[in-house]
Amino acid sequence: MKTNLITKEGFESLQKELNQLWKIERPETTKKVTWAASLGDRSENADYQYNKKRLREIDRRVRYLRRRIEQAKVINYSPEQEGRVYFGAWVEVENEQEEVMRFRIVGADEIYGRKDYISIDSPMARALLKKQVDDDAIVKTPTGETLWLINKIEYSK
Template sequence: MRTPLITRKGFRQLQQELDHLWRVDRPETTKKVTWAASLGDRSENADYQYNKKRLREIDRRIRYLSKSIENLKVVDYSPEQDGYVFFGAWVEIENEQGKTLRIQIVGYDEIFTRKDCISIDSPMARALLKKQVDDEAEVRTEAGHFVWLIKSIEYEK
């Protein structure tokens, strides 16, 4: 089960996506379906079939976003977090081979649109939580055991 947390920025993005789907995408697609249906035989009408499928996808996404937004808890920055890794932190880490990553710990719904984020439920995030700069985080996954050194911790204020 995933943790129902989200950053303020991520919450705004989900709201904007939902608003865009309702006010722009769905009305446009509905018009296209209506126009294509008026042409006659729907079984051989590619425009009708495609836009009907697109409308189902839009409705599915609207239902998902509506439910998600209702259940999510927005987590804002708090000064008590400074110096430690918690939800919303930007963490720069380095492995034993010298590879450096800069990642943000965010909610599940935020990880799909960005490459520099990890879910709060991931093994990496769980290993980093409550650590400080210069602490080592041991990450155990199916791929193996990895050790990462925390180089810096920042928060968007």
Template sequence: MKTNLISREGYLKLQQELDYLWRIRRPEITQKVSWAASLGDRSENADYQYNKKQLRETDRRIRFLRKRLEVLRPVDYAAEQEGKIFFGAWVDIENDDAEQRHFRIVGPDEIYGRRDYISIDSPMARALLKKQVDDEVLVTTPTGKKRWYINQIRYQLSEPTSE
């Protein structure tokens, strides 16, 4: 089951995507479908079939975003988090092989397309929660357990919104 937490920035991005799909993308596709339909025989009309498919995919994404945005809980930075790893933290870690990683712990809805974000639901994030700089954690991976050392923790303060 996916966690319903999301960063404020991630929530705003999903809202912007929904707004774009509903106000701009969907009307454009609907107009193309109407135009293609006016040409006559729809069974062999590639423009009509392609744009109908685009409309279905857009509508599916709109439905998904509307439902998901209803249950998501945006999480803002709180001063009490300082010094420990919680949701939204940027973390620098290193293992015994001197392999280093730098990432931010976010909700599962925000990790796509970002190599520097990991889900709060991941084994790595779960192992790191509530830890501090210089702590070590054991993370179970498909290849066995790995020891990681925490080098740095920081938080990105959310920008105030004008809404």
């Protein structure tokens, strides 16, 4: 189940994308559709068909973003979080093979295009929540269990 939690930065990013789509891309695409439609036969008009398809994609994404923004619960940093893993934390972990990973625990809408972000809904994040430095976390995945040691916890303030 997808949570509605989001960082302040993630919320601002969604709003920025929505504004870009609604105020810039959609009006431009609408003009292109109108222009292409004025040329006549739409059945063989590639400009018309492409831009009409793009307009549907924009509208679909705008609807999604509006719903997510409306439902989102922005979680701000709190000094009480220091020393433990909570939403928004940058965490460095190490496994028994001495492989080190560093990532930030964020909302599901924030992970796309970022290799250093993981969703709060992921097995890794769930296993790390409320733990502190030098604690072990057993991460249960479909391929089995892995033991991770928490090396460092930081928060963006």
